[in-house]
Amino acid sequence: MKSPNRVFILLILLTVLLVVVDLPENYPLKFSVGKFSVDRVINPPRLSLTLPGFRFTREFKTHLGLDLSGGTHMVLEADMKEIPAADRPGALESARQVIERRINFFGVSEPVVQSSRVNDAYRVIVELPGVTDVDRAESLIGQTAKLEFREFADEQAATGAGLTFPTLVNTKPVGLTGKDLRRAEVSFNNQTGTPEVALEFNPEGAKMFGNVTSRLVGRSLAIFLDDFPITWPRVNTAITDGRAVITGGFTVEGAKTLALQLNAGALPVPVRAVEKRTIGATLGSASVAKSVRAGLVGLFIVALFMITKYGRLGFLADLALILYGLLTFAIFRLIPITLTLPGIAGFLLSIGMAVDSNILIFERYREEKRMGKPWRVAMELGFGKAWDSIRDANVTTLLTCFILFNPGNWSFLPSSGMVRGFAITLFIGVLASLFTGIVVTRTLIRVLYKEK
Amino acid sequence: MIRFSKYIWLYFFISALVLVPGVFALVRWGLKPAIDFTGGTLLELQFASDIPASAIEIIGKNEQMPIASVQKTEGNTFIVRMNPEGSEQIAKFQSSLAQATKEMPQVLRNETVGPVLGKELLGKTVIAALVAIIGILLYVAWAFKNYKFGLSAVLALAHDLSVVLGMFALFGHFLNIEVDTLFVTAVLTTMSFSVHDTIVVFDRIREMLKRADRSAGADFDALCDRALTQTMGRSLANSLTIIFMLVAIALLGGTTIRWFVVALLIGTVSGTYSSPFIATPILILWDRWEKRKKI
Numbered sequence: 001m002k003s004p005n006r007v008f009i010l011l012i013l014l015t016v017l018l019v020v021v022d023l024p025e026n027y028p029l030k031f032s033v034g035k036f037s038v039d040r041v042i043n044p045p046r047l048s049l050t051l052p053g054f055r056f057t058r059e060f061k062t063h064l065g066l067d068l069s070g071g072t073h074m075v076l077e078a079d080m081k082e083i084p085a086a087d088r089p090g091a092l093e094s095a096r097q098v099i100e101r102r103i104n105f106f107g108v109s110e111p112v113v114q115s116s117r118v119n120d121a122y123r124v125i126v127e128l129p130g131v132t133d134v135d136r137a138e139s140l141i142g143q144t145a146k147l148e149f150r151e152f153a154d155e156q157a158a159t160g161a162g163l164t165f166p167t168l169v170n171t172k173p174v175g176l177t178g179k180d181l182r183r184a185e186v187s188f189n190n191q192t193g194t195p196e197v198a199l200e201f202n203p204e205g206a207k208m209f210g211n212v213t214s215r216l217v218g219r220s221l222a223i224f225l226d227d228f229p230i231t232w233p234r235v236n237t238a239i240t241d242g243r244a245v246i247t248g249g250f251t252v253e254g255a256k257t258l259a260l261q262l263n264a265g266a267l268p269v270p271v272r273a274v275e276k277r278t279i280g281a282t283l284g285s286a287s288v289a290k291s292v293r294a295g296l297v298g299l300f301i302v303a304l305f306m307i308t309k310y311g312r313l314g315f316l317a318d319l320a321l322i323l324y325g326l327l328t329f330a331i332f333r334l335i336p337i338t339l340t341l342p343g344i345a346g347f348l349l350s351i352g353m354a355v356d357s358n359i360l361i362f363e364r365y366r367e368e369k370r371m372g373k374p375w376r377v378a379m380e381l382g383f384g385k386a387w388d389s390i391r392d393a394n395v396t397t398l399l400t401c402f403i404l405f406n407p408g409n410w411s412f413l414p415s416s417g418m419v420r421g422f423a424i425t426l427f428i429g430v431l432a433s434l435f436t437g438i439v440v441t442r443t444l445i446r447v448l449y450k451e452k
Numbered sequence: 453m454i455r456f457s458k459y460i461w462l463y464f465f466i467s468a469l470v471l472v473p474g475v476f477a478l479v480r481w482g483l484k485p486a487i488d489f490t491g492g493t494l495l496e497l498q499f500a501s502d503i504p505a506s507a508i509e510i511i512g513k514n515e516q517m518p519i520a521s522v523q524k525t526e527g528n529t530f531i532v533r534m535n536p537e538g539s540e541q542i543a544k545f546q547s548s549l550a551q552a553t554k555e556m557p558q559v560l561r562n563e564t565v566g567p568v569l570g571k572e573l574l575g576k577t578v579i580a581a582l583v584a585i586i587g588i589l590l591y592v593a594w595a596f597k598n599y600k601f602g603l604s605a606v607l608a609l610a611h612d613l614s615v616v617l618g619m620f621a622l623f624g625h626f627l628n629i630e631v632d633t634l635f636v637t638a639v640l641t642t643m644s645f646s647v648h649d650t651i652v653v654f655d656r657i658r659e660m661l662k663r664a665d666r667s668a669g670a671d672f673d674a675l676c677d678r679a680l681t682q683t684m685g686r687s688l689a690n691s692l693t694i695i696f697m698l699v700a701i702a703l704l705g706g707t708t709i710r711w712f713v714v715a716l717l718i719g720t721v722s723g724t725y726s727s728p729f730i731a732t733p734i735l736i737l738w739d740r741w742e743k744r745k746k747i
Contacts, residue, residue, distance in 0.1 A: 367682070
């Protein structure tokens with residue numbers, strides 16, 4: 001029984017560390033941990049945390065989303081001088097999508113990106129939570145979209161069907177860019193009626209495109225927007241008249257999206273910030289405070305329920321839950337994760353799953369004990385048997401998170417801040433709940449629990 | 453042991469009571485999209501003195517112009533997002549505000565804004581959800597060495613999603629409740645919770661199958677009954693903890709998230725209900741059907 005004691009001591013150290021990281025900032029954060037008085041202005045440590053060979057240089061601050069704490073509101077005006085009037089709404093939508101994608105690559109920050117029109121002015125409204133790095137965000141957003149045609153450097157990959165994912169590394173430019181493309185639009189095949197995307201090049205582009213396609217017959221030609229591949233169709237024949245169609249299994253919606261993306265490069269719309277200001281939360285602070293209080297009441301009832309149903313075991317599970325809360329919150333601060341209301345919903349659900357692991361274990365333990373096994377054996381068996389279901393149940397949740405987060409940035413899956421934020425908070429919550437459900441509760445019981 | 457398997461049709465009947473009107477409403481009326489999906493009007497209003505944001509919301513409600521959000525910015529200025537409104541309505545809104553606050557607000561901006569969550573993104577989210585469901589199906593089929601488990605879990609999941617969507621189609625039609633981006637997260641949450649819960653019940657059946665020698669004539673119905681009896685305590689305890697939490701937030705929390713919490717609550721209750729009363733009965737019926745075929 002030496003190793004549980006050691007783990008127990010490690011857990012206590014971890015708790016102390018987490019409490020330090022989780023120290024409330026200027027606002028009153030009502031965590032009922034220890035004796036930290038709420039009316040004092042307490043701040044978490046700035047950066048002074050040095051572990052052997054490892055040094056954090058980060059402020060442990062909670063990053064709240066637009067809905068909870070507001071942020072920066074930017075109005076970008078699109079310059080439509082060069083764009084024919086009929087193409088303007090489409091060009092605005094293209095610009096909006098380019099901006100949204102850039103912001104999403106900028107980090108998990110749950111922005112709002114909306115197109116907006118007042119009479120003749122075409123605008124994109126961008127709202128970013130917090131005020132950090134607004135200048136960097138602004139310069140990133142302000143760039144005009146860059147469309148580029150590239151070929152695979154390795155012929156093998158180019159002919160190997162559509163299975164190879166083009167990247168900047170395995171492709172090289174063919175010299176054709178968005179400047180050479182006049183426009184892209186959705187059209188329908190005369191024979192089959194299926195949607196496709198038609199490209200129209202300007203005279204110079206047509207000549208170059210003719211050269212490139214006659215060279216690449218049977219191979220793929222990848223098209224990159226902002227250094228990110230959006231499509232890589234196979235060249236079937238040399239196209240010399242400057243009019244190409246991309247066919248192949250499009251839905252109308254899919255063809256529209258691709259046409260918009262191509263147009264973002266073909267009809268690049270310069271944008272410039274005309275306004276920048278701070279805004280308050282979309283959810284009123286009173287409403288948020290009320291909800292947080294309600295969440296705490298809910299947590300308290302859950303804790304009480306565990307104690308009434310499982311006695312001292314329930315109390316130990318509650319201790320593990322407190323550690324779970326501290327751990328998750330610390331990870332949110334470390335990464336950092338922008339905390340929004342949907343994110344908190346994911347967090348609450350993962351608390352539910354953390355409690356569930358404990359309930360499963362305790363129910364198993366009771367069953368084994370009913371069969372007449374000594375309590376210590378029953379407890380270990382309970383942990384062992386509950387593990388199968390805890391594992392399978394959590395793996396499916398992790399799988400869902402993984403797909404929603406879309407780490408490969410696959411274009412057919414969402415890469416938006418909102419869905420991502422939800423996925424990542426649930427993911428962290430589930431991992432932390434596995435840790436507390438299995439390691440923490442088990443150690444607490446091994447060290448602190450004795451049956452009469 | 454409770455003979456759960458005797459009342460299978462009763463469980464399906466109870467589900468149908470919720471599902472049939474819900475799915476009918478979903479097909480007939482659909483969901484009511486909020487400004488997040490449709491886009492609308494963005495106003496910037498400036499007041500001479502400091503007024504609370506809630507005042508704007510109240511007047512919007514009185515004028516039948518539901519306001520999606522009010523954000524305070526510098527210098528007594530508010531950014532207000534609402535459903536698309538014509539200039540006449542806006543002028544009326546402005547004068548009602550003037551009456552209530554004893555000062556005429558200035559409209560600094562009046563813009564038509566596009567959706568925050570566009571069709572494209574929504575479509576992608578649906579695709580991601582479908583991919584996740586297929587992934588879940590494959591994983592459960594693999595973990596339980598039987599595709600029947602995977603399919604039953606996914607059918608229960610489809611049941612829960614239909615319940616949540618159906619209920620909100622009804623709410624939308626009769627109570628004017630709109631679905632927004634928060635609702636999308638609630639649906640995704642329901643998805644993961646539903647499978648999580650089902651697997652815990654299935655795990656018990658799997659364990660018993662391992663122990664019992666099925667060829668010796670162990671009855672699958674009885675086996676499931678025993679599994680359900682044993683997991684019922686855990687199922688109740690677990691869903692109670694989540695329901696406690698959500699009810700607390702629904703009753704005490706702010707009004708802005710009330711319907712979001714209601715969506716989560718419906719999803720949780722349905723997710724808990726469907727594990728023993730939809731997913732397991734499907735397994736049992738499947739088993740009976742296969743046996744009948746053999747004879």
